[in-house]
Amino acid sequence: MNNRTFAIIKPDAFRNGYLGQILDRIIQADFRILGAKLIRMTRQQAEGFYAVHRGKPFYEELTRFMSSGPCMVLALEKENAVTAWRETIGATNPADAAPGTIRKDFATSLGENAVHGSDSDENAVKEIAFFFTEAELIANQ
Ligand code: IDP
Ligand code: MG
Secondary structure (H helix, E strand, O other): OEEEEEEEEOHHHHHOOOHHHHHHHHHHOOOEEEEEEEEOOOHHHHHHHOHHHOOOOOHHHHHHHHOOOOEEEEEEEEEOHHHHHHHHHOOOOHHHOOOOOHHHHHOOOOOOOOEEEOOOHHHHHHHHHHHOOHHHOOOOO
8 A cells, every 4th residue: 555654854964964865765765755845944843743742851852953954844655654664764763773774874863863754654644734735745646
C-alpha cells in the first residue's frame, strides 16, 4: 500500500549545508515527494507541532531549536512510508543510529538530529495537515 509520512530537514542540517544530500537520500530511497517547503517555523508553530512533548525536559530546547532557522518540511509517499522513513533516518540519538542512516551521517546531537519522521500513519496524516493543504500536494497518479 502506498502511504504517506511527514519529514522535516531540521535547522541544524540546513545550517550545516546538508539539505541537498538529505534530499538525495530521500530520492535514492524511492520516496515520492508530494510536497516540500522551505520555511522558518515560528516558536508558536514549533510548540504546536511538538505539543505531544509539552512538559518534557527537552521541550523548551526543542522548540527553540526548531524555530532557530530555516528548515524544509516534506510530505513523502512510499509503500509503508512511516516505517521506511524511520529506517532511513535511524535512531533518535545519532550515537545509536545504524551506519548509513541519515542521522548517523548528518546529525549533530540528540537534540539537533538532522531530520524528523512521523511515528505512525495517524500522526503522519496530522503532521502533513499541520503544514500543507491537500491542494498543495502533488496528486496521486
Ligand atoms: P523522534 O524524532 O526520533 O521521533 P522523539 O522522542 O519523538 O524522537 O523526540 C522528538 C525530538 O525531540 C527528537 O527528534 C529530538 O530532536 C528531541 N529530543 C528527544 N529527546 C531529547 C533529549 O533527551 N534531549 C534533547 N532533545 C531531545
Ligand atoms: Mg517522534
